[in-house]
Amino acid sequence: MKSHKLFTLLSALLFCALCFGQAKKPTLMVVPSDVWCNQNGYMLNFDNQGTVTRIPDYKRAFQENPEVLQVISQINGMMAERGFPLKNMESAIKTMESNAVEDGLRSSKDSGASVAESPIDAIKKAAKADIIIQLTWTVNTTGPKKSINFNLQGLDAYTDKQVATATGTGAPSFSAEIPVLLSEAVLAHMDNFTLSLQQHFDDMFENGREIIVRIQTWDDWDGDLNTEFGGEDELGYVIEDWLADNTVKGRFSTTDITESMALFEQVRIPLYNDKGRAIDARRFVRGLSKYLSDAPFNIQNKLVMKGLGRATIILGSK
């Protein structure tokens, strides 16, 4: 009985160590670029208050173009072999659609109420990932010769920075078909792409995860970022000081600050908190939110997140 308890305890400790020893893993998804969609005619036009706006029609691209499926499938396979399975955009779109149908039909057994959804919730319903792998290729034709110009860009969905890349033109061929050339292009470029992604992760483990922090104010709030609360410095400086104290090596940039908003970019947050738990932007900015809501500031605020790398605090109320 005693040994059984000891075994359970050891198992629990091992489980905790495994859970808390790992940083939050970013999700990756391959997305055809706007240029590719435009060149291949997969665009939707809609009238945005008098201005015609063109957006990519991913669903039609996946349904009608077998080459895009081949390339994405090959990239997904190679990334899965490296221990990084990617989100499949086609499946994500299908899941989103079926969820929307299910949510529309669902009602409470007792009251008949439907599922709550704010306008913001509706906008947030999109196929998303922490790192978007943007895919573009063009077929170059010179007489009977064909070659493929291939471009893979890894884009951080929050900081908008390009974190990985692989690009180049394949060998021209007289006889090879486009799918064969595409397959060769993927094989030729994936090593370089994963290498640059590895360098990004190495930098993240050394210097912290890079996030964006926004501060906004509700329009009915009687304070602003220039106000001095509780005999302290102006609120804008108080927030900057908190960031300097809590970021990795004090790294962040104040991109913009006015009396009603502030934008902090290149904020390097630690991957783990003091309890050893993996944290993301929301968990990190929760500290600032609590700091501002406590004495001497006593500013009520609302914390809003977007994925692993973006968090916003809206000052004034919940």
Next chain:
Amino acid sequence: MKLKHVILSVLFIGFCTSVNAQWKKNKANEDTKIWRYDLECEGIAKKGSKLVKVWSYSKNPKHAISRGMKNAVHGIIFKGYAGGGQGCTPFQALVSDPSVEEKHKEFFDSFFADGGAYLRYVSSATDGSIAPGDRLKVSKREYKIGVIVNVQTDQLRKLLESKGIVKALNSGF
């Protein structure tokens, strides 16, 4: 008496052959000890491997051929290559820090030993035949021999990851 002489002669010849073979092996090892070779991409290989031509230098062309495979594996781990024709893209070595070779000396010494584990990750792409243009005499006493081989880079990387020599893409997550 006669029989004794015959036995002694046979033993002496056997000894000389063995010494000569060992000397040749040592010579070949000496030629490649400083890892003097050039690596170039030979085209897009099948998934998980690289098709490379490795140019080895030696006073004896046979040594250069026999050491080609070892040099190719070493090149993929420590040197990489620039891109080139036939759709080749630059390949960065699996190990980015050169000091790693010294740090894991014991592992690499046994890995690159004659008949070592490196042989599992490389195969000849041309049945061992050398194109006439790939057999060059670069000086009075030295040859430069180009051998085309296929190196299984994915398997090699997995081995180095399992030994903790390089980091996996998903390590830390």
